[in-house]
Amino acid sequence: MKHTTIDHYAKASPFYRIDPRAKIVGFLLFVICVALMQSLAFLLLAFIIIFMVAVASAVPAWHFVTRYFIAFPFIIIASIAALFAAGSEAALSMLVRISSCVIALIVLSTTTDFLDLLKGFQWMRVPQIFLNLLLFMYRYIFLFREELHRMIQAGKARGFQGGRHLLDRKGMRTISYSAGATLVRASERGERIYDAMLTRGYDGKVKTLTPLRFGAVAWFTFLFLSFVSLLLLLSDWKVIVWAF
Numbered sequence: 001m002k003h004t005t006i007d008h009y010a011k012a013s014p015f016y017r018i019d020p021r022a023k024i025v026g027f028l029l030f031v032i033c034v035a036l037m038q039s040l041a042f043l044l045l046a047f048i049i050i051f052m053v054a055v056a057s058a059v060p061a062w063h064f065v066t067r068y069f070i071a072f073p074f075i076i077i078a079s080i081a082a083l084f085a086a087g088s089e090a091a092l093s094m095l096v097r098i099s100s101c102v103i104a105l106i107v108l109s110t111t112t113d114f115l116d117l118l119k120g121f122q123w124m125r126v127p128q129i130f131l132n133l134l135l136f137m138y139r140y141i142f143l144f145r146e147e148l149h150r151m152i153q154a155g156k157a158r159g160f161q162g163g164r165h166l167l168d169r170k171g172m173r174t175i176s177y178s179a180g181a182t183l184v185r186a187s188e189r190g191e192r193i194y195d196a197m198l199t200r201g202y203d204g205k206v207k208t209l210t211p212l213r214f215g216a217v218a219w220f221t222f223l224f225l226s227f228v229s230l231l232l233l234l235s236d237w238k239v240i241v242w243a244f
Contacts, residue, residue: 012058015057019215023120026225034046035101037236047103054103067110113208144182
């Protein structure tokens with residue numbers, strides 16, 4: 001079964017070779033600053049900037065759209081809550097604010113290899129237990145999908161066509177048995193994978209073949225994102241006042 005991973009288009013992006021630490025710190029600082037902003041004008045400016053960064057990443061637009069629409073229902077719920085609490089401008093500000101943060105995180109995760117991303121967080125002293133949870137969750141999601149796909153194919157091969165509605169007791173019973181068998185098989189396969197990792201020297205730390213190198217491009221990326229984020233935040237707080 002073919003999977004489309006979150007870093008599927010990372011190597012095709014010009015941002016791929018940038019040190020993950022520069023992208024992590026830069027984009028997280030952008031997200032924090034945008035989350036603290038209140039002015040709709042500066043939020044729209046932040047959205048335009050991060051949208052241009054997303055375009056420059058050279059990741060296919062449909063990939064961004066599909067990832068964005070995963071978070072879209074939560075964005076709408078937060079915007080509707082702001083609408084009833086503070087009015088239309090607050091709702092629009094909430095929509096733009098969360099959308100900017102989501103796009104920034106999509107750019108970060110899409111243009112960085114997943115293991116390099118974890119390695120960058122490891123350098124930042126993120127607790128190892130969280131990194132291991134992310135690593136195994138990411139791996140076992142695809143493992144579970146493979147097992148589920150096999151069970152569905154096996155059911156179709158045996159002529160199963162039930163379970164189309166909740167009142168179909170026989171069909172729903174078959175589906176529940178299949179779901180249980182899928183969980184058991186995925187768990188057993190996961191144990192075998194973990195044992196194989198231990199025999200290959202896995203010690204709980206993220207290791208990759210590419211070393212972390214904070215070069216000139218990484219410094220430029222970090223300084224650019226930091227400068228833009230802090231400039232927008234200070235302007236929103238009126239610490240910096242523009243003449244126009």
